[in-house]
Amino acid sequence: MVTVTDDDGPRPRIVDAAARLLEDGGSEAVSTRAVSAAAGVQAPTIYRLFGDKQGLLDAVVSHGFETYLAEKMVREESDDPVADLRAGWDLHIGLALERPALYTLMYARPDGAGYSPAARAAFAVLAALVRRIAVAGRLRVAEGRAVGLVHSTGTGTALSLIAVPPGKRDPGLSDAAREAVIAAITTDAPAAPEPGPLAAAISLRAALDQVDVLTDAERALLAEWLDKVASGPVSTT
Known part of the structure; x- marks a missing residue:
């Protein structure tokens, strides 16, 4: 301190x-x-x-x-957004294990009033990490779902570890949970293995703020359409 x-x-x-x-x-x-x-x-x-x-x-x-x-963020952003997501996960779990009382107040406030301002700031950092993966064409699910999966699994893993005495914790639990989530939301290559509307919609939706030729109304309408494509089933026939 x-x-x-x-x-x-x-x-x-x-x-x-x-x-x-x-x-x-x-x-x-x-x-x-x-x-x-x-x-x-x-x-x-x-x-x-x-x-x-x-x-x-x-x-x-x-x-x-x-x-x-400030103490831990010595690693600069890399060219691999998935690797950066892994690093962010480890940082998140590290905070929980090193400062459990602080972490619990961030994500499990005793007054039932929801997440703390710090937790909401951390959520924004996570959303930015996932956005980079989407822009790189390596996200296999919609951004909102990807953020939700990482967030819920990460906080659940952290709170579960906190609840167990240090000597009885599963040392591989965090890594296993992290890799399971990453496998569920990302692809192994910079592009989808089978190019199609889902991958295209996710990537374009992530980069939509960079499109300058549309009006605000057109951008909002396109965002709605892309969200629908990214969240819906895709025919394989």
Whole structure:
């Protein structure tokens, strides 16, 4: 954990104190009283800056997620978008195993309010990775389904691993789940093995924002048609 300073007022100090409490005792340890004492501020300051405890937890999660990415993101984007998806999966699972309390707050908030802002940012990164695969012509299913499969399988794998004591975890579970999903959504070559409307629709839909000759209405209509082709059955006769 990187300790922050008071250069920007008490907010960084409060977030840092709450993050330490989270790592040591989980979300239940992050009470307003405990954070106030650890950060050396009064409770009203926390409410003024974050609104409520959930607002504070969201700030802690966002800070922790950004810090983790800054520590781990040393690999530049490669020419192989599928390899980059593999790296993104491993980074995702690594966050879960190294900082389980933080990860659980990202994807399984105790208030039932859905994903945290940090989780939604991570989802956007995943969508961008899948978009690159689609543009390369290597996606065998519609983008939305591919993103959903990777996201649901990845978070499910991570939360399942967190729930098991480290010494009893299946060390190959994450790799097996990753490769199963990648096999389900991608092709082995830059083009579909049997060119047809499905592959063409997926690739064109992914690159549609680069088409400048259409009006907004025409682009929206074409996107609707392409989504329908990419999501529907394709005749093999």
